[in-house]
Amino acid sequence: MSNPFLILSDSSSTSTNPYSTASSKVVSIDNDSSSSSSSTTNIYKDILEDVLLCTIDEQPSSSLIYLAELAIELPENFDKNFIDQALFERLHMIDPSSQLLTSITKKSTIRNDINMITENRCIHYLVGCYQRLLRQRNHFKLVFEDIRKLFIDHTKTAISLPDLYDGQDLSKQWLELLIDGQENPLLYEYIDCINNDFLSEITDEIENLYNSVFRYIYKMIQPLDYFSTELITYIGVLKYLAKWPALVRIIFRLSHPKTTSNRSIQHPFGQSGGGRAFEDTLIGSLLSKSCLPSLPGKPYLFFEKPKVMTEHDVDLTSKTMWQPMRTYQQNLSDLFLAFVKNGDVRNDILKWIGDCLIENRGKNKEWSSHNPLTAYLYVSDGFLLNLNFILLNFARPFSEPYSPKLLKINPIYAISQNENVHLKDLYKDTPMIVRDEENIDEKNNTITFNFITEIFFMSHLSYSCSVQRLHRKLLKINEELSHVQHAYNDATRLHGANDENVQRLEEAMEKGLTAFLNIKTVLNEPRLLELSNALFTASCSWLVHLASLSDQVENEEVIQKIKQLPLISKPNRQLSYIPEFIIENITDFLTFLGRFNVQLFESLSSVDEYVTLVLVFMGDASRLRNPHLRAALAEAFEAILPNKQHGGGRTLNSAFAEAIFTYHPLIEDLPRVLLDVFVSIELTGQAVAFEQKFNYRRPMYEILEYLWKFDKHREQVKKLASYAEEHIDDAEAPLFLRFINLLMNDANFLLDEALS
Structure with missing residues (x-):
């Protein structure tokens, strides 16, 4: 059997030469010996050897870890307690490979299974046992539930008392299982059991575990581009975890600048604040992945040499841009949809979106486009564009002309000043007609607004801050290109194409055209x-x-x-x-x-x-x-x-x-x-x-x-x-x-x- 966790190996894993006597207790045994029995005692012995990959026999029939302490105090009958003791001893071995009993005549088995047999990472070993038990469910059906629960209990103990496994990073191991679980349903079945038990009433221990897991994800996604398959993998992990409301709350608490201190990115003008701080969080990092540059001075990814491109080249490049962009934005939309399906935490998500939009509204002001420092005050264009795409997807079910669902939109939301409104300060916006402030009692009423109302106004505000702003930026670039073109033509006529100023203007024109084509294609x-x-x-x-x-x-x-x-x-x-x-x-x-x-x-x-x-x-x-x-x-x-x-x-x-x-x-x-x-x-x-x-x-x-x-x-x-x-x-x-x-x-x- 190949090692299902080989890809997860880290520096804490021990890999030993199966034929070396220096680091392992190697015993030469006769492999022709075998025993078979239908008694309960033999079932537990089979669990010990086939599931735990351990033995108390100095001459086992295959390569296993020898449990010396248990062998000394050999019980009269093998039962659940015997397996419990065996599991405890195996989990607390500092170097399992030093207790490896191997067979000289089964080299191929040792070569394939050595890492699995000597696995010293607590969580990985337990989930390995869990999978081996499930694969032999029929053989162990008499004791299956008892033993399965034993593995779950030991895992819960490890999470509750991580100090028992000093030197092991349990949160990193847990994340590795979450990643592998996307291709291995047995792992998700195992994780479901743990989460369902722990998250019914959240404890400090499970919260600490997931705080660390989410911080690991935040750290790992920083260098990844929006077209990275690894990034999609991390989104898949979060989407799987979204079915537990307690975890969604943790995610959005860690992703709110007012409630987290996990931001590690330092900007040239000190730690980001205001709206920009939303980008330096777990959810914000996912939203910021885009084909548009996140800060001024960073290059655009496409249309590097626009002057030599034909119309066909431009169309082809546009399609090349759209495919990964659409895939990534759809994955983000699916993730947020998984979040909001939880009615218990929907308000947490809407509050985060509302706060983010309000904190970043200043980016859409006319003055912000003339001040380069605003890039460090607000989230990037790509961030807002992705958020807008998510909200437009949320709005799709009621986005039909004359749909009855439109009647559920409550206009009072835009003037309401109570705590149930997640888009604060909308009442300060200029209304379509003059408002009689004195005769509007509803603005202070404690009204709870439905999801359609919230999404309608959020979608429009996000469009205003993202697409509308980029459209204005596109027009401004177009105007500047026209001026540069005129200056270039005049300079070329006066000084020739080889003049230094002419070449500088040509570079500026090409740079502007690259920006123009990238933004136009995105929109x-x-x-x-x-x-x-x-x-x-x-x-x-x-x-x-x-x-x-x-x-x-x-x-x-x-x-x-x-x-x-x-x-x-x-x-x-x-x-x-x-x-x-x-x-x-x-x-x-x-x-x-x-x-x-x-x-x-x-x-x-x-x-x-x-x-x-x-x-x-x-x-x-x-x-x-x-x-x-x-x-x-x-x-x-x-x-x-x-x-x-x-x-x-x-x-x-x-x-x-x-x-x-x-x-x-x-x-x-x-x-x-x-x-x-x-x-x-x-x-x-x-x-x-x-x-x-x-x-x-x-x-x-x-x-x-x-x-x-x-x-x-x-x-x-x-x-x-x-x-x-x-x-x-x-x-x-x-x-x-x-x-x-x-x-x-x-x-x-x-x-x-x-x-x-």
């Missing part, structure tokens, strides 16, 4: 886009549902589609609970697709939900107060226009856009809402520069030009013009009249700028 990962689209289309239908409710209605039993615009009822107050970043996420997703993946639009099954959201909110300041955000909806809507070159030089199929502009049930309201948001930009109440206003209106011009091709939309514009003509003397100027005035102002300004 275009198909599964990420699929999960994001699912959440956002569901969010669109839920937000439109809230917008359609009258002022006093809190909820309805079903989510119904809006059949007519404009909405004439007073806005529902629940819109004043919802933070603006949910709408921002949706517009960011659409504008990203418009810039970098326009072809995906044609494959989306739920584009109508996006269009409905735009039509409901873009022209209704009573339901979305921020005119800049409503202008952003226009920019997002522009992404579906055909004949417009997008990222990669691709254009959208005109039939796709024509179908939307023709058949969407609410599309006839597009001219009205478009003119409304066009005019409202002028009434921001802020000193907004003309250039910024024009940038807001630019996509609106594109949409107006395109919709003019459709008879139904021209008729709507003519109706607005006729109404303006009839009410030209009203105290409040009609919408179309205000639009024409601003349009002329824009034209005059641009003409003046061009002439000057």
Whole structure:
């Protein structure tokens, strides 16, 4: 039999030459002697020799460890106590190989089994005995349960009293068993027995054991990359242990910066604090594994020589990036799913996620992108991207447009200030409409929120901190590349390609292009886009549902589609609970697709939900107060226009856009809402520069030009013009009249700028 723990051997193992008389007690024996008996005495003797691999006979029939003390006090009858004494003596041998009785005529057996026979690591020896017993269950069926329990009890004793095995690292041995158990069900059966007994009421001893095990895992995963199979093995260990709530609590307590001191990584500016501290923990270390660099100055892993790459090379490299990235993120999602399946510890996990997101929100602020030191204050982009993927997976079961599960989302969560909210301070975010703080009693009520509500808001916040931030970073790199390109072209023309400054600019351009392609590829990962689209289309239908409710209605039993615009009822107050970043996420997703993946639009099954959201909110300041955000909806809507070159030089199929502009049930309201948001930009109440206003209106011009091709939309514009003509003397100027005035102002300004 080969040694099942040979791969687990460490420095504490003893390996002895089976033919050397210097280190072993070698006895030459006659191997032809054998005995067989069905008596209980012989069963126990068989257990001693075949399971414990020991003997009290100086001339055994095979190579075994000689138990000298037990041989002196030989009992009259072999029984369970006899095996117990034998086990105790064998476990406390300092050097089992020195008591090895071996056979000269069975060299091959000795060569294969020597390590197993002389195993001196307590846990490994006991689990070896356990496996040998299970493999001979039928032979030992009369005493099987008694002996099996004996091995379990001795293991529990070792864990409870580790000082009995001084010099042995029991936690390391336990981790080695956990790793091997993924390919050996017998090991997991053994571990299950120990854990089920110990973890029903956790003791200091078992907690100390697992504290050490998890710290070992933390230490071992530090140098591993996200594509490492060894890393997946450690995730498998944690996923197996997740079925015990007590262990999940230990994992997340060790992974919370406020409750642990196990961080060993030192950063250039001292020990990390704030949000970054979450990365220097067990769970944080797993989340931080990514193809994106964890700190400034570290290299990107792909697209090293982008200038010589063809479009085919870029596509091939993208697929090469996506495969291990998707595999690793799915493993992380499966691990977290195993964690949250434990209802008893779900709050611990949500609290950790909530605290982590709140501590790292500052990374998404505009100022953070200009300060390189923020990289040491917050977790890495890869960390947040992985966490976002996990949360999007959690949200998938309710991420369907008009799903009844969406009605379980409680908007009060976003303004609640009680201890049951795991995303603290959301109430400080700017809401979609003005909130009447004095008349909201619910914010201080002790409400327990369901899992769907928590995940909905966490998914949106994590997207805002991860994908949305990376999109902004991508645009910034793109802008910088454009400037460097112009500088490079000018310098080359003036000084030639061999000039030192020209070469420096070329290196900067290549470095920037490498970063651009890496980030763009990560954001275009198909599964990420699929999960994001699912959440956002569901969010669109839920937000439109809230917008359609009258002022006093809190909820309805079903989510119904809006059949007519404009909405004439007073806005529902629940819109004043919802933070603006949910709408921002949706517009960011659409504008990203418009810039970098326009072809995906044609494959989306739920584009109508996006269009409905735009039509409901873009022209209704009573339901979305921020005119800049409503202008952003226009920019997002522009992404579906055909004949417009997008990222990669691709254009959208005109039939796709024509179908939307023709058949969407609410599309006839597009001219009205478009003119409304066009005019409202002028009434921001802020000193907004003309250039910024024009940038807001630019996509609106594109949409107006395109919709003019459709008879139904021209008729709507003519109706607005006729109404303006009839009410030209009203105290409040009609919408179309205000639009024409601003349009002329824009034209005059641009003409003046061009002439000057």
